[in-house]
Amino acid sequence: MAKVVVVTSGKGGVGKTTSTAALGAALAQSGDTAVVVDFDVGLRNLDLVMGAERRVVFDLINVVQGDAKLNQALIRDKRVETLSLLPASQTRDKDALTSEGVARVIAELREKFDWVICDSPAGIEKGAMLAMRHADIAVVVTNPEVSSVRDSDRIIGMLDSKTERAEQGGRVEKHLLLTRYDPARAARGEMLKTEDVLEILSIPLLGIIPENEEVLRASNMGAPITLLNPTSAPARAYFDAAKRLKGEKLDVVVPLERKGFIGRLFGRRVA
């Protein structure tokens, strides 16, 4: 049974695209089939983070408008064969996305993949609404910082009212992904703690991604962090988050930058 996941946040720059790429890759690396879909029409970036920017021929808009078949627009990843990308358009504006067209494409993707991961644009406009519209699961990406937490709260409200599931009386499963977290600063009282953010937003925790220089290196290199450096602290956090998406019950720890099992030994249990 295919699952549609929206990676959303309201605020820009918190790590939606990085997280979409890493979660999509982690799920594909576990043997499931996954497609990452860029909904940020006009400002596409998922192709770049995935390292597929030179392979884009057709995009989501072409498929939505019937100018291209889904198979022509899907880009198969060269590193993990179960991973694909559906890029956004660079030139068109977001009004080219129609509600019916998106519904049709999502339905078609559900047939082909175990996981459909939608990278939402920032903001609360049409593009963000369409990205969350058909979701079964929402990953709310939040930084431990006041403006990001406030925007996440708005987005959670919208997930509860503006999605297809909400309108049919159901609910979208919501998860918090705390990114750019610095456990040392949080311990010193310089940064909101995980418990603070969880208490304020009151949705379950999917994972904590520590602030780490490998994340920037991964986007520089055009590879999801889980592929570029699978043993790095953020990659391990994304692997665990992917396992939780698949329903595994794991304690949430902040992986530390130590090698192998010692890092896990010293990873602090936080929630």
Added chain:
Amino acid sequence: MNLISLFRRNNSAPVARERLQVLLAHERVIVGKSDLLATLQEEIMAVIAKHIAVDRDKVQIKMDRGDSVSMLEIDVEVPSPEKIRAAAEG
């Protein structure tokens, strides 16, 4: 700068936490309210419009939230018969 002020300077997370709790408690009410009132306004207008021709601006809907009871106030200004007749003849 003594030790206490050093400690205070760094301890900004509790301030962030408290500001957010106050702000969001307020915003959740406003956002929820505006959505509900907009829906009510639309549906009440539709019902009234079936029977009386009223100006959109003449229908006011307010919600006062109290601790134990909330008051929904609907204020519809219906044009007088003379006015309607005058409009029909003019």
